[in-house]
Amino acid sequence: MLEDKLLIWKFNRGNRNVLRGIYEKYKDDLVTLAAALLNDVSSAEDVVHDVFVSFVESSRKFRLTGTLKGYLATCVANNARNKNKARRTHRGIALDQASPAQMDSNSPEFHAIFGEELRQLSRALGQLPYEQREVLLLHTYNGMKFKAIARQQSVSINTVQGRYRYALDKLRSMLNGEIK
């Protein structure tokens, strides 16, 4: 943890060069999170890029609190959410009315990276409603607490816990072949 504390320390002291270290340490996890949220590797990389551009442009007075990984995951989730919303709006569909995203996890790229089992999981994740998918990934993949996710999504903690349960149930059903 000392390493993360030092990275935060340096960043808070205005050392923007430390962003390189932060990026190298967390880039793969963040790209994975964004790709799982958006089901699109190219858009995921755009999201991660935008997050770090925002970092670079942050003023020296900017202060990080909490865990570095949690903070970055929140940034990526917020950015991905905006990108997803824009995409839906562009297609004329409201976010809360959106049907599950069309997966591109059948693409050769995903197939090459993930084994069959993970590809199956990735495809199933893509069929979850966005908010449920977001809660599941932030909690399970990034280890964020429900309370922090509730704050990030501006909903109650009960809502977040409900979305998590629904997401797990649906995934389980999909992976067991009960829902195609």
Next chain:
Amino acid sequence: MRPSDNINELIKKLQLKASAELDKRVHDDISAALTKSEKTKSVQPEPNIWRTIMKSKIPKLAAAAVIIIAVLIGLNVIDVFPNGSGVAWGEVLNNVQKIKSCIHRMRLTVTTGPEKTQDINSTLYRSTEYGIRRDSYFKDELISKLYIPAEGNTGVELVPSEKKYVEAVFTDEQIKEIAQKNDLKELVKEFMRYNNYTKLDSKTIDGIEVEGIEVDNEQFGAALFERGKGRLWVAVETDLPVLMELEGVSAGGSVQINMVVDEFDWNANLQASDFEPNIPSDYTVMAKVDLSGSVEAVIKGLRGFTQITAGQYPSNLDIMTTSQEIREAFIALRKKQGRSLDEKPTKEEMENILSIQGACMFYGKLVKENKDVAYYGDKVTAQDVDKVLMRWKISDNEYRIIFGDLSTLDVSAEKLAELEKPVLEQ
């Protein structure tokens, strides 16, 4: 096992690799931002304006050399730490010891009387792998770049305004000690070794919550000044120092010293090239001094001092007292000789000015090692051939003496008592 049996474990296995294209985009953007930031920074006024009323080149050069020793002080460790606060004090030293490199600022203010204040602002670069570099500024002028390697036994100090350089010889042991311990850790240890610290109220420094301790002990910073105290402020979040403040008096209280160490950039990205002196071809040697702390180096330093002061020794062997006294003596000598203060010191004069630091280092080492050291420079001159100028313990019942004429003798404790009596009765 079906995929649904452990969905959480499966999710954790998801792992994509960021593409080389993304790497390039992000790093390019960071580089562009850094370049823009540096350009903006360069047109902003520096936050700290250097002030001084010291005009002549002599004190300037002496000032440049004066803190060569300040980076070399090694001190003992006693594991006594405050308890029950937000800062894990026991972790502070551990955390600093894990640091492989850092950059920080050091501000030294020496006050020798009303309106006689001398400020030196330094940036120190430290690397356990490459050594130490210190860039010092007097007013806005770069007056000194000091390089002490992690290996080898020669430190180099460049004096750009004079296009000269000083070579300082250390022992392999000293260089090794510097590399292994790194003096910043030693400075933290110096705060940590006393029982009678005072815990200070927590406060915020530049938005960082800190807690502090104050040490006020007659042994604190013994090689730096006669009597000093210090405050160490540590970040609650990181358990790493944020600010160190040292203040003390020397030369019987006529010299006040304040040292502020702050703006730490822990584990900074430093390269080997940052620590290479690369002496320009048009620079000439200003002096070669032996700071190895050997008895020979001590005697050479003391002899050099008497050549400037007409037989007087430093009243105390802390670095600030000796620097102040040699500076005053040098100016007095110039006036007596009818020479201008603007006339540059000769190589021999500079070696005399700088060599006394070897004696200071040796004295500080003896204090640190509890060698029962005593020094009587305030009572003994070069003419006092039979009087004890300095003595220290070399074994259980044996002491080494340096007499006023700089001859040496090893004696028993009983014999020492007899020889020392005249000085003690003065």
